[in-house]
Amino acid sequence: MKRNDAPRLADAADAPEVGRLLHDFNTEFGTPSPGAVVLSERLATLLASESMFAILAGSPAFAVALVSVRPNVWYAGRVGLLDELFVHPSRRSEGTGAAILEFLHGHALTVSIDAIEINVDEGDVDAQRFYERNGYSSIEPDTNERAFYYFQELRPPS
C-alpha cells in the first residue's frame, strides 16, 4: 500500500465517491442497488450524522468501509456494524483491508464505540480467516458457540 493510500475518514462531501464504490460493490456481486445517485443522497445525510461513518482509501478511492452505529444496553458506549468493506478487485492483496480495519478500531474508540460487529457468509472461509486475523471472533464467550444472522424485511429495499 502506498503512503498516500492510507485510510481516512470520509466526510459528507465524500458521499458521491462512497456511493459510487458501494454501487460498484453490489454490481460486482450481482446484488440489487438503488444506484449511485440515490446512495449518494442518503450518504450525504447519514455521513453528517452520528449514526454512520465511512472510511476511504486512495485518491480516487479504490476501497471503502461503511459502518452504522446503534446503542447497546450492555455497553456504556455504542456498537458499530461493519455493513460493507470493499476493495476494488485491481487493488486486492495489498493490505488495504487490514489497514482499514486498523483505522476503524482506532476511530471507533474516539467516538464511544465499544464493539464492532460483522456478518460473514457461512461459506466465505477467506473472509472468516481475514476477520479472525484482525481480532474478530464468531464464538460468543457466554454460549461458546457461533450465532446465525436472521432477518425479516418488512418493506423491500428501495
Next chain:
Amino acid sequence: MKRNDAPRLADAADAPEVGRLLHDFNTEFGTPSPGAVVLSERLATLLASESMFAILAGSPAFAVALVSVRPNVWYAGRVGLLDELFVHPSRRSEGTGAAILEFLHGHALTVSIDAIEINVDEGDVDAQRFYERNGYSSIEPDTNERAFYYFQELRPPS
C-alpha cells in the same frame, strides 16, 4: 395469553421494569450484567431516543423485547436489531413471544423501520424454528447461504 397481557410499547418511565427483566434474563443464562440499576439508568435515556425501544407484556411485566435501531444505506428507512426477547420461565409456551413479534412488526412500520435482524445461536434449534415460524430467514437471497455473526470488543462491557 390473557387479554390484559397484550404487548405494549414501553416508555421512559418503564425503564426500571425493563432493566429488571433484562437483568433477570442475563442471570438465568449466567451472562454478566451491569445490574438492574445501571441498566435502568441507561434505558431511561435510550427509551426516550429514536434509537431504541422496548416492548413489555403483563403487569407486572413477565416478558420484554429490546430493539436497537440503526440506519442502513440499502433501505429508505432504518433497520431494527432485536437485541433481547425474554419471557419469564413461568409464562412460556403461551404465545407471548409470537404476540410480541407481531406487535414489533406493526410498530416498526410506523417508525420507518424496513427490516428486523436477530442473531440466533447456532445450536438453538428451538429459537431458529420460532423465528422461522414468525417470518424470519437465515438465508440471504443474494448468496443463498447463511451468515455468521462476528464481533470484536474494543472495550469490555461495563
